[in-house]
Amino acid sequence: MLKTLLIIGLCFLSLALAANNLSIIMGGMSKQKAKHLIQEYLEREFNGQLKTVEIRRFFNASNMNPNMFSVIVYDHQLEEVRWILFFDAKILKNENRIEQGVSYAKPLKAQYQDALADYYAKQEINLKMNELDCRVDFNYNSLTMTYLFNPNPNEFKTRIKNLLFLLNQQKDILKLNSIFTITNHLPTYSEDIFLIAIHSIENSWQVNECLIKQETNYFDTLEKKILQERMDYLKGLNHPYSSHDFSLLYVDTDSFTKGVWVHLLVDTKEIEQEKNSYHNTPVTAVLLETVSLTNKVVTHREIIPISEPNSFMSILEQIKPQLAIKYTF
Helix, strand or coil: CHHHHHHHHHHHHHHHHHHHHHHHHCCCCCHHHHHHHHHHHHHHHCCCCEEEEEEEECCCCCCCCCCEEEEEEEECCEEEEEEEEEEEHHHHHHHCCCCCCCCCCCCHHHHHHHHHHHHHHHHHHHHHHHCCCEEEEECCCEEEEEECCCCCHHHHHHHHHHHHHHHHHCCCCCCCCCEEEEEEECCCCCCCCEEEEEEEECCEEEEEEEEECCCCHHHHHHHHHHHHHHHHHHHCCCCCEEEEEEEEEEECCCCCCEEEEEEEEEEHHHHHHHCCCHHHCCEEEEEEEEEECCCCEEEEEEEEECCCCCCHHHHHHHHHHHCCCCCCC
16 A cells, blocks of 8 residues: 555656656746746835745646746735735746736736735724624635634624624625635534535625534534434335435524434445446435434434436535525524
């Protein structure tokens, strides 16, 4: 096994070196020289305010430009103000200008102003959330909300609504994905188990669903406790189903003490005939498990047949009205 991993690792290393060497053979500038050029340009144009880290060659089959690089630019006095800049090192050297490879890219000064506006907007939001005994940590695809008190369900939902109101006020400024998640750090829980999925609907960020975060010990413990019981239940059915590896556990947002675990099911016989993977076998039913999140026990199970093959997310949207809980707010 170790030998196989070493061989795979060496292959990837060889490919990376080959790609780098190919770009140099094609006349590409070295990374060291490109980094020196971009740093020198920024020093001159921004009076030493902007610095760079993590320069990478951006050479691929799409651009076929061995002199295209990406680099993280940051404000050395406000290091949270940072963004990725693409530039052609050869044009920078010969013409002393930033060419980013696409016509719609904003000028560098405008990108800096956008990054500053994003930073100050997030600072303002955090100041207002601090007044509500909460702190927010931002990433492009996710936020973490830390509660400095023990909220009840209504207070929990109110704080999320407060945050969304502030985010929507600054929606055109903030560097956030149109779809992101909010992880919630609560003092009464040893782990951050509640995950709020936010979608942009009619140009406004709104709660789409509340889920149990799967990358937690809580979820692993719950799965291990219920798995055998679930398998026995499926074996006892007249129809031979096998559980797909994709599932979501929706949280009842009225109480946050129960949820409905949605499992996609496939026909066992079709899996055996396919002999490849679950992903090549159509989903033919859904198993709904009503779960007590406090006691980690299933209180009800129900099978819902799926008449037409569809994508996983389409099936979930089709099933949501039958969950018998309120999973949003």
